[in-house]
Amino acid sequence: MRLERVEIVHVAIPLVTPFRTSFGTMTSKDTFLLRVVTDCAEGWSEFAADPEPLYCPEFVAGAEIVLRDFLLPRVAALPHLTTAALAPAMAKVKGHELAKAALETAVLDAELRAHGMPLATYLGAVRDRVPAGVSVGIRDSLPELLEEVERYLAEGYVRIKLKIEPGWDVEPVRAVRERFGDGLPLQVDANTAYTLADAEHLRRLDAFGLLLIEEPLEENNLHAHALLQRRLGTPVCLDESLHHARDTASAIAMDACRVVNVKPARVGGYLEARRVHDVAHAHGVPVWCGGMLETGIGRAPNLALAALPGFTLPGDTSASGRYFAEDITEPFVLEDGHLPVPAGPGIGVEPLPDALRRFTRGRRDLYP
């Protein structure tokens, strides 16, 4: 393929309800899409992070600069544009996995469309629908939390993930367990809010039969997570700390993580996400697909990835309606607790022109 044009489309979509985590509260999804035009086909992708670097060091404005000034010049210089050639061409740029993932995914979408191949087929999916978990934010009161969990269970979600932080952890978990029973698949996500000094407090969560505790400690501290895992019965799952298959292998070898949250954006794209899946699967470590409140443009490829054999736990691959009253693609709708794996070429979806126009806050060329 030959790269002809790359357009950045900034979008802002209001959330149906504020989403509070240990690092902040979101009321809208403000990010950008990339539209890559090649001589063979077009491709789309979504940048997974937000305007502020609170979840990870990357953020919207910074990613636009990195793409425009450092990643696209290297990719445009490639004699033949293929998805496989992108990561090596971008490797000299340190970090910026989410920006790299956005570019790689749009090129992958174009390349697969040119070959008429669905992303699920390309990645090695073994299912045509995947079970959907749902992420529940920190709430102001236990009754509000229980009402929200009850609503999601009534909608059919098969797994509940509770955001926790110091002061909102044991009690909400106990309340959900007592209200909905021991059979409910339940996990927690601390988003790095604790330290090893909290180990004895976190051990109290062992009483509730959780599937996992996600990223309890500061990101990138595999040693601390390994020390914590020795003191907890609940399996530690890593998210922010894993940036590629290599550190996933190290984390597993150190017993710093017994479950892996695979987020394609966090590891630089779907090719590396499959490698992370393969490494974990080879070690008997279950993986599940994380989410970043993506629009349908980011949600569709995540569903393809979640259909790989090692994805044995429900992911944060919720329906579009969990976050948005209106999505910029055809909405993903829960059916019997599952979402369909897109079957069309490439990522299998495209922005709906009218919705995209209404949620667009700015469009410009990043290349040429």
Ligand SMILES: O=C(O)CCC(=O)N[C@@H](C(=O)O)c1ccccc1
């Ligand atoms: O369902 C979703 O897409 C969101 C799942 C979720 O909780 N994402 C968390 C996370 O830490 O994984 C997150 C929230 C906001 C921003 C980044 C990440």
